[in-house]
Amino acid sequence: MSQRLIRTLTRFRWPLLALWLVALVAAGVAALPIADRLSGGGWYVPGSGSQQAIAATRAGFADRGASDLTLVVRDERNTATDPDFEQRVRRAVDRVTGDKRLRTVGSYGWTTLSPAARGTFLGKDRRTAITLVGLELDDGTARRVLPEVQKDTEHRFAPEGLRVSLVSAGTLWGEINTLSQRGLEKAELITFPLLLVILLLLYRTVAAAVVSFVVSATAIVFTLGLMSLLARHFELSLFVENAATMIGLGVSVDYSLFIISRYTDELARGSGQEAALVTTLRTSGRTVVFSGLIVILAMASLFLVDLNVIQSIALGIVVVVAFAVLASVAVLPLVLRLLGDRVLWGRLPGRRAPSGERGRRWQRVARQIMRRPVLFLLTAVIAMAALAAPSLSLRTFTPDARIVPASSPVRQGFDAMRREFGPGTASPHQVVITSRTPLTAAPGAAKIPLLRDRLAALPHVTGVNSPLEALRGASPRRPLGALEPAVFAQLPADARATVDHFVSADRRTLVLEVIGDDHASAAVSRALVSSMRSLVRELDAPGLRAVVGGESAEGVDANAAIEDGLPAVILVMLVVIYLLLLVTFRSVLLPVKAILINLLSLGATYGVLVLVFQHSALAGPLGFQEFGYLQNFVPVLLLAILFSLSTDYEVFLLHRIREEFDGGADNTSSVARGMARTAPLISGAALLMVAVFGAFAFTGIMPIQQLGLGLAVAIALDATVIRLVVVPAAMQLMGDWNWWLPGRPARPARTSPVAGEPAVRP
Structure with a gap:
């Protein structure tokens, strides 16, 4: 061929x-055009609560759209008590919402409510106001359009002392893409x-x-x-x-x-x-x-x-x-x-140096190790296990705004919301309740006010935004009854605007926004999602359904999807690799050894990543930011990539060793000669890969940094500790069992070591 x-x-x-x-x-x-076509999405698990929550709120509301944003305006020259503050903020908001690129469907907040009702939309510093804006743009279009609007807005208002930030998933992922x-x-x-x-x-x-x-x-x-x-x-x-x-x-x-x-x-x-x-x-x-x-x-x-x-x-x-x-x-x-x-x-x-001379050097190294295989193997395994120990505390989650530099207007908007309105306001949890019939007549709808109060009482909850406060003003005993058109029409304009923000036009979907006291990826936020889901499961009534959504729930569901799929991934991958190596080398035990060694290398790599990105060891000198967790797709990607790349080197090395063994050399000579022939090429290939992955580790954004550093560390360990120490020591201890296969015919007679090759004691 x-x-x-x-x-x-x-x-x-x-x-x-x-x-x-x-x-x-x-x-x-x-x-x-690939950069404009790729999506910042892909985190929603099909059929999960977080996916159902976002799908239920993308249409049917007065000021919610296919995508949403929070417009954060900070006046560096005035406070809310100054006469110019409202005019300046309103001008910035009108400029953004009037931008035809955004296709705004409605807004709710500081600029839409009366002075008596908009206090919750003013920050602690009395200089920062927020307005919620709904857009017709789908997620992909929003990710492409919002960064341009953000840039234009920043240039327009920064000279006037106004810091205007468009806070949303679209702007965040647009910035991440840039x-x-x-x-x-x-x-x-x-x-x-x-x-x-x-x-x-x-x-x-x-x-x-x-x-x-x-x-x-x-x-x-x-x-x-x-x-x-x-x-x-x-x-x-x-x-x-x-x-x-x-x-x-x-x-x-x-x-x-x-x-x-x-x-x-x-x-x-x-x-x-x-x-x-x-x-x-x-x-x-x-x-x-x-x-x-x-x-x-x-x-x-x-x-x-x-x-x-x-x-x-x-x-x-x-x-x-x-x-x-x-x-x-x-x-x-x-x-x-x-x-x-x-x-x-x-x-x-x-x-x-001539290839023969280089080969003799590698042979001497291999034979030195094989003279004391137990000592070298135990030393290497203990060292790798020590590196792997921190991986026991590995935590993963989806990325948040902290992966964007603090100098970015998008990051400044997220930070301003957390600073002025509370840590959880930039990523509120959502409880989305849907009914087959209007909520005014839905069985079990009377439980919704009780659910709202129980959510507010949960630990680490600082508040619950809902339409119930406005509705209770008209109907204290039966708040949802105020949704009846005749009663609703009598409500004040501010109350009607609030209700329309949280209740769909057909009155079949209601949103409760639960504000936590920490960012979305924090452990307390994840625990809060679990507590909220336990509560909403009690809202069991015919035709009534409640799901928990939001950034934290999205991350929890994504982690669960990875954990659910991981056993199947590991099983399929290990079976495939084992069978390929079994067929290639006609050995039962060599594939097992290769898999165990790869697991050792993988654990050590995870440990290094946990030390750097979770515990901040050397993060400062290396230029990395501490996040307290790993990006949730990094460990599973490393698992697949490292097993495959490490198996590549294993195949390359064992193929040469097998050639020597089939040619009649004994186990020790086969390993030494095989390493001598392959080590220079494997070392060169590893050096190239470390250079590539290292470059991405020090120039990419957080997930790519973690993936690049993990790959660079793993390849470096594989080409040094694994290939130079663990493999020859393990193969020396296994002896002829390396090549054991039931039914294998007798092999050719062994040859004695060639001239110049010292004998190796078993």
Whole structure:
């Protein structure tokens, strides 16, 4: 197959080159609008209480829309007692609500109520006023439009001493998208020159280093182009772009290294260009295909988690790895065939140690470890376990406004609301009650006022916003009876506006807003969601249903979806990896050893992330912000990515060891020689990946920082402690049991160690 492929590439090389370039340009054009098409959503679990709550409030209310925002206006020159304050605030609010880009459906708050009724919409500093605004914009459109409006508003009113912030999920995710784009650009500016330097040191030739980026460019551009087209029809998370680029760069440079290194080695041995490519595809090409298959299958297991943001990222990684494999075994050989010996152009000055000498160094290291396998294995395991210990306190949640810099107007708006109106006002909990019939006649509706009072009495609740106070003024004993048209018409204008904000026009949906005393991701906020859900379950009446929504509930439901899907993900992934390794190495125990080692590495990685991001260890010097939790999709993504990437290195190493063992070498010699042949390439590949992931860790936003740092730490541990210490020590202790398979025929006779290789005691 390799020979036929190379002959086809040779025969049609110029048409294929033209086809690749045209496709690359077309994919690049398709990828240009991807940032505007990706969504900040994807956190709602289908059918969950939080999803039902938001769906029930998107239509049918006087001043709630498909998306909402809170307009926060702070007058730095006047307070509410100054005559100019109201005029200045109203002018800012009218300017924003009148912006045609927002398609405002209504507003409620400081500018819509009379002075006697709007006190709750004025901050403690008497300088900050808020107005709630409903928009016709769907979430995706809001995320694209609101940042532009925020920027224009800031430029318009900041010179006048007015700080105007548009606080909403749309502005937050729009800002996150902007920061994500900036982080991606910074990461690329750092990564490409750094990778070029590393590749030059590895290849020692300019041409080979430059050609390595052929796979990266193909995989990333094709992936972003396809994701951009898919995003027109399906909701894809904005984290797809960063995650796909980061993983795409990492695996692409690795696959390129495997292919180009083998090709140049074959040329150095005197093989012709076509023969060198055939051998390269038959050996390294096979490794790349198998490696990519492992990554794709491991990432595909994440589709078992019923959360769009995780499925989006998994899809992006699956696609970019698939394109990286395709580019490595088709596009890269085509380019190498066109270049021929010119791939060795631009050789760097200086002498590189001969491969035989480098191999003997790695053999000596391996044999030193295998002389005392118990000591080295216990030391490594204890060290990794110590790193993993903090992971026992791992906490996860969805991102909040704190991932945005404090200098951002969006962040300033969130901070102003929490400071002036209470910590929970920026992310209130919602209890949404729906009825099949109007609430005035619904069975069990009399329980709603009691539910409101019981919610207000819960710990960590500072208040409950509802229409019941306004309705009780007209009907103290039966508040919901005041919704009858004849009675409602007699209410004061302020009371009617309040009721219309909390009760739908058809009088079948009612909203209670519960204000907590902490931010949405705090432990007390999560506990409050649980308490609220226990209370609303008691509202059991025919045709009446209550659900709990809001930012905290959304995060709780997302965490639950991940926890529910995690056992299936782990089971499928481990079974797939075990079976692939079983078939590849025809060994029952080696796949078990590989899985246990990967779990050890994963635990250590989790521990480092908990230390840095939860406990703030080294967070300051490293430039990271302490959040008290990990982004909830980071651990499960790390699980799939690290298992697949670590298995790649395991396969590459064990394949060489197995070749030696099948050739008649004893277990010790097989391990030592296998490490000698693979360690330089594995170390180089790991160095490339650490450079890529590290660049994203120090330039991205919080979730990408955590993912990038986790991957960089894991790959560094895998290439050093795991591959250099744990693997040889474990394989030495297992001896011939490494290759045990029931029914295996007797192996060839063992050979004694070659000259120059010291014997190793069992």
